[in-house]
Amino acid sequence: xxxxxxxxxxxxxxxxxxxxxxLIACGLQVLTVxxxxxxxxxxxxxxxxxxxxxxxxxxxxxxxxxxTNGTPTDCVRVAVLSGLASEVDAVVSGxxxxxxxGDDATYSxxxxxxxxxxxxxxxxxAASQQSRDGRFRLVDLTDYDxxxxxxxxAELTRxxxxxxxxxxxxxxxxxxxxxxxxxxxxxxxxxxxxWDPSRIHSIETENGPGWLLxxxxxxxxxxxxxxxxxxxxxxxxxxxxxxxxxxEWTLPGARRGFARWTRSAVAELNDALASxxxxxxxxx
Numbered sequence: 001x002x003x004x005x006x007x008x009x010x011x012x013x014x015x016x017x018x019x020x021x022x023l024i025a026c027g028l029q030v031l032t033v034x035x036x037x038x039x040x041x042x043x044x045x046x047x048x049x050x051x052x053x054x055x056x057x058x059x060x061x062x063x064x065x066x067x068t069n070g071t072p073t074d075c076v077r078v079a080v081l082s083g084l085a086s087e088v089d090a091v092v093s094g095x096x097x098x099x100x101x102g103d104d105a106t107y108s109x110x111x112x113x114x115x116x117x118x119x120x121x122x123x124x125x126a127a128s129q130q131s132r133d134g135r136f137r138l139v140d141l142t143d144y145d146x147x148x149x150x151x152x153x154a155e156l157t158r159x160x161x162x163x164x165x166x167x168x169x170x171x172x173x174x175x176x177x178x179x180x181x182x183x184x185x186x187x188x189x190x191x192x193x194x195w196d197p198s199r200i201h202s203i204e205t206e207n208g209p210g211w212l213l214x215x216x217x218x219x220x221x222x223x224x225x226x227x228x229x230x231x232x233x234x235x236x237x238x239x240x241x242x243x244x245x246x247x248e249w250t251l252p253g254a255r256r257g258f259a260r261w262t263r264s265a266v267a268e269l270n271d272a273l274a275s276x277x278x279x280x281x282x283x284x
Contacts, residue, residue: 001161002029004088004117006075008096008109010037011057011067015095018146019127019153023092024063026154028161031088032065033079035072040096044112045071052078072113080120089161091117094127095146095153099176101231101241102191102224111174118170118247123160125173127153130235134179149177152185152240152269159265166261168254170247173262175240176231182240184273185266187259190243191230194223242266 003023007016011034023030033054052070059065066084068075072093079085096110105111105126114126129149131142153175160167174190201212224232231241244262248254 001027001090001158002031002088003157003161004076004079004085004091004122005030005032006034006072006079006091006093006113008035008039008042008072008093008113010035010039011065013038013097015097015129015144015146018150019092019095020063020065022150022154023157025151026158028154028158030063031079031085032059032063033068033075033085034065035075036067036069039071039109041107042071042073042109042112043107044073044115045109046073046077046116047071054078054082054084072109073116076113076116076120080117080122088122089164090157091120091122091124092127092153092157093117093125094129094175095150095177096126096128097131097144098128099130099232099235100126100128100174101176101235103193105174105190105243111172114172114174115245115247118172121169123164123167123171125153125157125160125175127175127177129177130179132179134236145180146177148181149175149240152177152182152273155269155272156242156265159268163261163265168246168248168251168257170254171258172245172247174231174243174245176235176242177240178235178238180238182273183238184270185240185242186234186237187262187266188231188234188241188243189227189229191224191227191232194225 057067093114100108111126114124117124234241
């Protein structure tokens, strides 16, 4: 089983390294194609008028690493459409440095590149890690513990590949790991940000007044509604949040079918997590 891995923090980011290591440890071959630097917040932005280059930057013959000059969506498109990734079984994007929750997920190029993989015909997963401080900033200011989240992500990928024939077309999992090792995996809805204009920070620039729409100050960033059952609420309870998304909008029953599969997969993995807490390895 082979995976195409990308991310939006650059090919040298700790998150993509943690994802690659976990996928390989799970018995998967990993083809990594990632940008040459950070591309956060580009959603599904794609390059229409420049050539996307791919250069081998590391790894080995079995698990190679390529770097591109494009966006995360470009990485998926060029890998698949050039034939480099013609034999992959799934597309994984991450692990992002910082959670991608609720409304924020629509800005996320972590989710955007996973969606691109789904639109090109592959089961896809976007994985993100909340910072150690457990805050819900738009831009995180502390570091990350990728450990258990990376292993859960790898197991979710393995299950998507195993059950690929059961998944509706264009299915994507949006996975968020909490600040501390997850207690359980919970299926979650997307939460909503509370946008308060008084929190938008104004500064003076050489061209006059400017506005910081996405600040890094914890008291200025917009808060989530934290509705029970939403992804931000699940993370605040110390659990991993998993949101099934389907982009076959006009296919009757696609969302319900993917939701049923996700419930089954979560039950299987939570049993494995419980065994791990009893001294067994996740996935054994």
